[in-house]
Amino acid sequence: MKVLLLGPNGQLGHDIQAAHAAAPGGIELIPFGRAALDVSAPGTVAETLAGIEFDALVNCTSYHKTDEVEDNGSLAMAVNAHAPQAMAKVCADRGARFIHISTDYVFGGDRGRAAPLAEDAPTAPVNVYGASKAFGETLAGLAGEPAVLRVASLYGVAGASGKGGNFVETMLRFGRERGALKVVADQHMSPTATADIASVILKMLAEGVEPGLWHVAGGGEATWHAFASEIIAQAGVKAEVTPCASSEFPTRALRPGYSVLDTSKLAAAYGPMPDWRESLGRYLRAKGHVGG
Numbered sequence: 001m002k003v004l005l006l007g008p009n010g011q012l013g014h015d016i017q018a019a020h021a022a023a024p025g026g027i028e029l030i031p032f033g034r035a036a037l038d039v040s041a042p043g044t045v046a047e048t049l050a051g052i053e054f055d056a057l058v059n060c061t062s063y064h065k066t067d068e069v070e071d072n073g074s075l076a077m078a079v080n081a082h083a084p085q086a087m088a089k090v091c092a093d094r095g096a097r098f099i100h101i102s103t104d105y106v107f108g109g110d111r112g113r114a115a116p117l118a119e120d121a122p123t124a125p126v127n128v129y130g131a132s133k134a135f136g137e138t139l140a141g142l143a144g145e146p147a148v149l150r151v152a153s154l155y156g157v158a159g160a161s162g163k164g165g166n167f168v169e170t171m172l173r174f175g176r177e178r179g180a181l182k183v184v185a186d187q188h189m190s191p192t193a194t195a196d197i198a199s200v201i202l203k204m205l206a207e208g209v210e211p212g213l214w215h216v217a218g219g220g221e222a223t224w225h226a227f228a229s230e231i232i233a234q235a236g237v238k239a240e241v242t243p244c245a246s247s248e249f250p251t252r253a254l255r256p257g258y259s260v261l262d263t264s265k266l267a268a269a270y271g272p273m274p275d276w277r278e279s280l281g282r283y284l285r286a287k288g289h290v291g292g
């Protein structure tokens, strides 16, 4: 099976390539980077892909600097909504499987929410990035039959190329430099290692995946403060991690107060995701932040 991978050099794309290199199965993985296809021009997607042979397309591209996106809605709509729409149509026309990556930030508007969100929960984004990703889910679904994987709060060894790193590395750097961190404790989410998502995607490619929505996120839940505290503790960094309210850490974009994903559907089909603390430990070892 030939699988075309868009966004191969991002942190998720990198880990898909690593997982494939470790166990290729019957898959020929074809990395297809920005130089081959710039998805900020969605009108070129169909023409460019027309010349390439593939049986499945995995789209890891995104414009997702959450605060910056607030003031760049057109680019977000092109990359996060209209490009996936074009990809879905190309795949539908040639009978190829399409796996598209979305986000927990399609949620957040249900302010009283305190229970994990299943795939059928109504979307209610609270920022432009989330809105563009939610629109991408809708347009791709109308144009074809994508499997849309909603993932959350990612960290991977390559670091997000689009965000300039990841939350884990930022906390470790700030902790070492400043000895003190102040982190929001009223935003609840699902920290997720891209290595774990990569394994799921390879299973989905090998075993087949039903089109529709899939929540693919780390087991358990955390606030960003709890996540930061665990990062600092596991890495053995001497730093105080103080909780604060979102109002004390103002940002350009509003964030969801609660966007924990219910992964029961995924667990029933492909097995449970590892607890986020275990995955964090594996990541810290892989990056050399802790021994062993």
Ligand SMILES: NC(=O)C1=CN([C@@H]2O[C@H](COP(=O)(O)OP(=O)(O)OC[C@H]3O[C@@H](n4cnc5c(N)ncnc54)[C@H](OP(=O)(O)O)[C@@H]3O)[C@@H](O)[C@H]2O)C=CC1
Residues within 6 Å of the ligand: 006, 007, 008, 009, 010, 011, 012, 013, 033, 034, 037, 038, 039, 040, 041, 059, 060, 061, 062, 063, 064, 079, 101, 102, 103, 104, 151, 152, 153, 154, 155, 159, 160, 161, 162, 163
């Ligand atoms: N990072 C996170 O915390 C979260 C991410 N997600 C979603 O997960 C997916 C993967 O994220 P992640 O791996 O962290 O992101 P990265 O920023 O690491 O990777 C994004 C990839 O998209 C590519 N890309 C961006 N713009 C374009 C463009 N105009 N044309 C072609 N390629 C482009 C980048 O290419 P290049 O390397 O050339 O810049 C990069 O390879 C995305 O869909 C994102 O929305 C969801 C929840 C959380």
Ligand SMILES: Cc1cn([C@H]2C[C@H](O)[C@@H](COP(=O)(O)OP(=O)(O)O[C@H]3O[C@@H](C)C(=O)[C@@H](O)[C@H]3O)O2)c(=O)[nH]c1=O
Residues within 6 Å of the ligand: 064, 065, 066, 067, 103, 104, 105, 151, 152, 153, 154, 166, 167, 170, 174, 181, 182, 183, 184, 187, 224, 249, 251, 255
């Ligand atoms: C650096 C820092 C951040 N924060 C807060 C800001 C924010 O509310 C929260 C997370 O910060 P970040 O800016 O790293 O994360 P953010 O950009 O909100 O992360 C999101 O990215 C997009 C792409 C997604 O799809 C989401 O799943 C999610 O991962 O932590 C602190 O409280 N203290 C700090 O020192």
